[in-house]
Amino acid sequence: MNMMSEAAVEKALDQKMNTVPFKMIGKDVSVYYGEKRALFDVNLNVRENTVTALIGPSGCGKSTFLRTLNRMNDTIDSCRVTGKITLDDGDIYDPSIDVVELRARVGMVFQKPNPFPKSIYENVTYGPKIHGLARTKADLDQIVETSLQKAGLWNEVKDRLHESGTGLSGGQQQRLCIARAVAVSPEVILMDEPCSALDPIATAKVEELIHELRTNYTIVIVTHSMQQAARVSQRTAMFHLGNLVEENDTDKMFTNPDDQRTQDYIMGRFG
Amino acid sequence: MSTHIASVYDEDLKYLTRRISEMGGLAEQMVAESVRALVNSDLALAQKVISDDAILDEAERQIGEKAIVTIAKRQPMAADLREIMGSIRIAADLERVGDLGKNNAKRVIAVASASLPRQLARGLEHLAELALVQLKEVLDVYASRSPEKANSIRERDNEIDAIYTSLFRELLTYMMEDPRNITPCTHLLFCAKNIERIGDHATNIAETIYYMATGAQPAGERPKDDTANTVGAIGN
Numbered sequence: 001m002n003m004m005s006e007a008a009v010e011k012a013l014d015q016k017m018n019t020v021p022f023k024m025i026g027k028d029v030s031v032y033y034g035e036k037r038a039l040f041d042v043n044l045n046v047r048e049n050t051v052t053a054l055i056g057p058s059g060c061g062k063s064t065f066l067r068t069l070n071r072m073n074d075t076i077d078s079c080r081v082t083g084k085i086t087l088d089d090g091d092i093y094d095p096s097i098d099v100v101e102l103r104a105r106v107g108m109v110f111q112k113p114n115p116f117p118k119s120i121y122e123n124v125t126y127g128p129k130i131h132g133l134a135r136t137k138a139d140l141d142q143i144v145e146t147s148l149q150k151a152g153l154w155n156e157v158k159d160r161l162h163e164s165g166t167g168l169s170g171g172q173q174q175r176l177c178i179a180r181a182v183a184v185s186p187e188v189i190l191m192d193e194p195c196s197a198l199d200p201i202a203t204a205k206v207e208e209l210i211h212e213l214r215t216n217y218t219i220v221i222v223t224h225s226m227q228q229a230a231r232v233s234q235r236t237a238m239f240h241l242g243n244l245v246e247e248n249d250t251d252k253m254f255t256n257p258d259d260q261r262t263q264d265y266i267m268g269r270f271g
Numbered sequence: 272m273s274t275h276i277a278s279v280y281d282e283d284l285k286y287l288t289r290r291i292s293e294m295g296g297l298a299e300q301m302v303a304e305s306v307r308a309l310v311n312s313d314l315a316l317a318q319k320v321i322s323d324d325a326i327l328d329e330a331e332r333q334i335g336e337k338a339i340v341t342i343a344k345r346q347p348m349a350a351d352l353r354e355i356m357g358s359i360r361i362a363a364d365l366e367r368v369g370d371l372g373k374n375n376a377k378r379v380i381a382v383a384s385a386s387l388p389r390q391l392a393r394g395l396e397h398l399a400e401l402a403l404v405q406l407k408e409v410l411d412v413y414a415s416r417s418p419e420k421a422n423s424i425r426e427r428d429n430e431i432d433a434i435y436t437s438l439f440r441e442l443l444t445y446m447m448e449d450p451r452n453i454t455p456c457t458h459l460l461f462c463a464k465n466i467e468r469i470g471d472h473a474t475n476i477a478e479t480i481y482y483m484a485t486g487a488q489p490a491g492e493r494p495k496d497d498t499a500n501t502v503g504a505i506g507n
Contacts, residue, residue: 226346226348227346230348254349254352255348255352255353255486256349256350256353256485256486266348266349267275267347267348267349267350267351268275268276268277268280268345269273269274269275269276270274270275
């Protein structure tokens, strides 16, 4: 008998999870905002083609950690990052690194949909143009179509590509932002509470999208919804007061976490 | 464990715990009364056990409904989820315990008409005592949620199995002695089997409690000393 039961297949996949290579490695990452320390020696690795969810109460440092992964914190003057973060073994804080290029490899989707006040078409082509990824109009057309398709938005907007991106519904705008992130062919996509401004249907669409994007990209998502973390991710990391409390397989995290603080947080109890 | 931020959630969980304890108390009482009715040929008591079963069935339904609504409303996680799933399982086990008690009670009429030796009744009583101790202790463990105690109950189920096997042999002997004993003895055999099953349900509950408390299944096979299924086989 070489037929495996569904449970056995899942178990094999879970075990395989431990052999998935790391796309990004965070070692002893600390972040300071001026005098205030926001992250304390976080050691967290992100696996390739895996959705990693970062959870924790407000102010726990999960968004701060996310933003260190594409140096988004550089935009804040008082912010200082120590420790080491690598992308495919390359130190992303190395002085020789071109931050713009880094952010093309590690894209980001924000909490509030923030399309440019331009057409849908231009929203998607903006990145490829500045990164010189397309030469001809035909190349751009192709990028627009594939990106919008990957973002599950193509069928809804293909007849009005030259209308303004801001005229779309909230959920469509967020998927447009995902299309914009995907257009520059990133390797990692960071999502900072991508569904918190969306209704349940738009949320479900974005979650479905995350599930599909996982095949080609590595995804790190910050979410306040435990159910969302449980639904979309394979690995979950729990932050508390600037510390990484626990990182585990998502299935384990939400049924039988190792740490009491994780337990209290996900069950909605007073810690 | 600390309380939930949403206090109504705690009340929902407390409701389940309370109802399970109530079910446990009633199931225990039904089993004890059914055996007493059997030993004393007390038809009125047997009738009471039979009608009590409806209360137990209703309680199981209510627990199931509350559990479903709580899952839908709160999307429980981790220990809370295990707690609720455990409640559903324990309620089902207790409902089965009640059914088995009821089945014993139904046999009282058939057994009452025969005059069976006192010794046989003693054997059955002893078996029931052990099963009731198991049931009582497992309900105490439910209240305390101690995984260690849950495990120790699980390991004791083989005592019941061993006594059941010896009772089985004894009943066979009576049947061989006098064919008129066959009808009542067969009923008693079913009664003994029912009681043995009650012990198994207590063990199921112990395992569920262990899972609720730890999130892991208890280690190793459940000890088994029930060899009645091979009694009479060649070489036995």
